[in-house]
Amino acid sequence: MTQPTIRRAAVIGSGVMGSGIAAHLANSGIPCLLLDVAPAQLTEEEAKLGLTLEHPSVRNRLANAAIAKMKKTNPAPLYAEEFAQRITPGNLEDDLPRIAEADWVIEVIVEKLEAKRQLFGRIEPYWRPGIVVSSNTSGISINEMAKERSEGFRGHFMGTHFFNPPRYMKLIEIIPGHDTDPELVKRMKAFCETKLGKGVVLAKDTPNFIANRIGTYGMLAVLREMAEKGYTVEEIDAATGPAMGRPKSASMRTLDLVGLDTFEHVVDNVRNNVADPAEQALFETPEAVRELVKGGRLGEKSGAGFYCKRKGADGKNEILALDPATMEYRPQRKPSAGSLEASKQAKGTRAKIQALLGGGDRYSELAWNVLKRTLLYSASKAYEIADSIEEIDKAMRWGFNWELGPFETWDAIGLVPSAKRMAAEGESLPEWVAAWIAEGHTSFYSQEQGVRSYAHEGRWRKEEQRAEIVSLKGLKEQGRTIKGNGGASLIDLGDGVACLEFHSPNNAIGADILTMISQSVDEVRRNYEGLVIANEGRNFCVGANLMLLLMEAQEQEWEEIDGIIRQFQNAMLKLKRLEKPVVAAPHRMTLGGGVEACLPADLVVASPETYYGLVEVGVGLIPAGGGCKEFALRASESAASLPGSDVQPYVIRSFETIGMAKVSTSGHDAKKLGYLRETDRVAANPDHRIYEAKQAVLRMVQGGYEPVPERKLAVAGAEGKAVLTLGAIGMRESGYISDHDLKIAKKLAHVLAGGDLPAGTLVSEQYMLDLEREAFLSLCGEPLTQQRMQHMLTKGKALRN
Structure with missing residues (x-):
């Protein structure tokens, strides 16, 4: 039996689980038909509008309401709000025949055996060979549900138990029936892992499964x-x-x-x-x-x-x-x-x-x-x-x-x-x-x-070894560490690709990591084809070592802070100038310096759950590890790509993103915010991101990789700075930000606009880095900034003073 690629799906039942499953199918790029019953009565609002029970908006009310709710629910079931467009609402009376257009039909109705049996009886007349039909039951017998169905239907029937909420919970239990085709089970397992990004276990058809x-x-x-x-x-x-x-x-x-x-x-x-x-x-x-x-x-x-x-x-x-x-x-x-x-x-x-x-x-x-x-x-x-x-x-x-x-x-x-x-x-x-x-x-x-x-x-039975799941811990146990220190290690991934792994407390960037970045660039330049930046910590990187910065600021060790920032900037610039491909693979919390460690990469392969943001203003600072410089560079390149385009609108967008410390709610949202480029990717399965990053490096090598030459960037200059500053003053006068927020915003505007030069002046990346560092140093000396740093370290949240 062959099982076609699942291009379209249908979910029956638009409750919490059904809508959540439909949302995650949409997250995964799969158009989905969402069906529920047609209401038997009008709501008061529908009656006031003069609608009848035959009106499509009434008949599809439950599915429509579920889709609308997806956009407001927190935590969000969708990676990006616009993915809701991939879901088509319908009802069981009018639209059940449309399941014939789907490759996978998922039942998510009430947990009652007889109700499910009756529904599958209604589904079978429209079922065609090749369509997978599954139940999202959390414990009802798969065999009992399908025992009255035809042999062909039973061969394509199984349990697919998603856990709630479907976007965030990793597990899907697949439960084959007695007659389910074993080859189909294997293919569905692979599909759920690679396309839906899930961890799949095979369960036996016993009460409540595993x-x-x-x-x-x-x-x-x-x-x-x-x-x-x-x-x-x-x-x-x-x-x-x-x-x-x-x-x-x-x-x-x-x-x-x-x-x-x-x-x-x-x-x-x-x-x-x-x-x-x-x-x-x-x-x-x-x-x-x-x-x-x-x-x-x-x-x-x-x-x-x-x-x-x-x-x-x-x-x-x-x-x-x-x-x-x-x-x-x-x-x-x-x-x-x-x-x-x-x-x-x-x-x-x-x-x-x-x-x-x-x-x-x-x-x-x-x-x-x-x-x-x-x-x-x-x-x-x-x-x-x-x-x-x-x-x-x-x-x-x-x-x-x-x-x-x-x-x-x-x-x-x-x-x-x-x-x-x-x-x-x-x-x-x-x-x-x-x-x-x-x-x-x-x-x-x-x-x-x-x-x-x-x-x-x-x-003893060995666990299955799968190429797409790379274990850095396992590689280190095999002696594949090339070099390392207390904060980071360089690991041989094989095929001429090395991986730079952070492993400091919270993966915060300090001197050890910066030293290892520099050494890794030298090692890859001499002996490897390319570099992946990834780790297996709970979070990719929560930023720079804030405690160290605060201690130095309180002691007024300005030369020490200047040295730390120079080391950070130089390490990022050295990474960017490496003549071999570099791919970053961030996951979960990737904040401040964590983002700046990814910005020099040729490509980013992010996890779907990547919460990505330059959040330095939350502790009274601005990005100074190349974050401002890279956003200004991207603004210049965006303007240059459209003849006659002005850099100012792009700089304004960067100013808003950094100035409001925006953090993405997903890898896809990081693209909307401008942190990720259109060429960057989001891996469907977070467990596969290191493998996918490595494969991306190899493809660049095979394609004849050429490093991007250093280019000068056009700045918004004094005029652009004035526009940014005016916007910040307006927010202060409206009471949205404090006086200290305004001071930080002015520093950020000065850096992103390229200082007081005439608009359109071409400057070097080093010029922008110098502006970053000067602004960062001056803010470190502000007592209110030091209060913000202290509050973050002790309370774990931003202080608005």
Whole structure:
């Protein structure tokens, strides 16, 4: 069976998940038909407009409303608002035949088996061979849904369980039915990974599949501990959040976000669909949840759940916590204990969990009991719900944002000692785990020369090695580091391409990174074909080392600051002048100096979730590592590309972007803001960006790469500076900015306009760098700027003084 390329899709159901899936298909460049039911009644507004039930805007009301909501929702489901144009609204009565035009039809209606069966019965008359049909169910049997359909339909049918919100959550569980073509499953997996940018796990058709099965059980274990041991809501979240390698929302806040009614439904789905009475008993919904749901306290969507937001006596919002004993809300009480503090101080997830468990207090006991139950349950269900423990670990990392999956967690706390403790406490290990330990194994995973293997059916199985997933950590373990220091390393990617990796705290740019940039340019010039700039940190780079700058400014070490900025500028200029291709591959937070480290590159291959911005004005400064210079250069080049065009409008745009510290909401948005060029790219899958960056380098080499010669740029000059300054003064007079903001804006205007030269004067890049550095130095000496720097370092947010 061949499976055509998916060029068009249809989503049936325009609720939160359906509209989110349609939005992400649009993000990925796939036109999508979004269908829902045709309303049976007019709204008051429609009646006032004289519309009838037959009017298209009425019949498509639900899909239209969903598309309109996409543009306003925060966090945004779309990479860019204009991508909504790729979604066509419709309704099931008029437009169902149009699914024949699609290559993939996704059902996203109510989680009821009979409703889904009926819908697939309506779909099949319009289905043609080759169309993939899938359900986004979170736990209903795939085989039961399709059992009344034809053999050909069942061969093209599967579950594709997206996690909410679809844009941001990495996981898709693909669940084949008994009759689903295995080759089609492989191709859909590859499509979801490469085109939708997702992490895909293959799940078996069991209740709630993988992530929801394990995650729901883990939540029940938490709620059981709370009920049996009298822990407070805050204590539960303190021990089961980052201290345990879980998200900040921990357990109770996560339940509120999910919705307690939704959680109850998911729990009931397992209990009603498993045969073992002992397991059914494990999936009894706790009394506290039932009482909250009965009272309409469903979590965040109803305004109250385990937490409740209310206005305090001072009129400000405050978050109250539920007292499980009284089921009433009270002010939160922040837990404090040695184990919690030790976990907070520990570096890395493994060390945090070990510190939490080793504290010897009630929180250590809570963490142990929750982990013990979750690990044992995961192991007991391992081969029932998935083909490997690796799939389970991926599902929990990608679907629930756990730092470590269950089996990785078990390794982190010590497989053998923890198993002995479990046995001493009367627990029974699953037979396969006991046999694995008896054979002398001390972990579920092993690492050798950068390649990881995992326990599988009594032997080691190597993880799949895929060319498009490059692991810098793995390459370093293979001895592929060319050179390095405390802040950065140069790594051999193979095929004559090197990678410059930042690994300082928060990947902040300091002297170590700048030195390594300079050394990397020399090394690549001598021995390599090109350079990639990328790393595997949580964020690409949050900017320069602000603490160092503040300390030097407070000590009035102006020569030291001048030297730091000169080193930064020289490193960026040296990178730009490298005679070999340079490709930057930023991801997530890429701010200030992080952007300036990418600006010299010939090409940028960004992650879809790249939050990119020159934000220096937020700490009372302006970009001085070449950021202003590069924007002025781009303005000059843009004007030169259109005969008779003036540079001024382009400079104004740059002034607004930098002066307002605009940060992109996605890689695509970075193009709209002018941070990325039209020639720059956004990788569909963030895990592939280093590979794609390397391939881009090789294509440039094969195409006969020629470095861009240094060119002079035309400046807006004194006239342009006056226009920019006037705009800033207007904002001050309107109360939008402070006096200090105005001072910063004037400095920025002076630099971007090229100083007080006549408009159109051609200047060198070095001239612009000198202007940057002078303005930066003068602002460092301002007490209000130093206050802003201090506030950012201590509070983590900008101060407007």
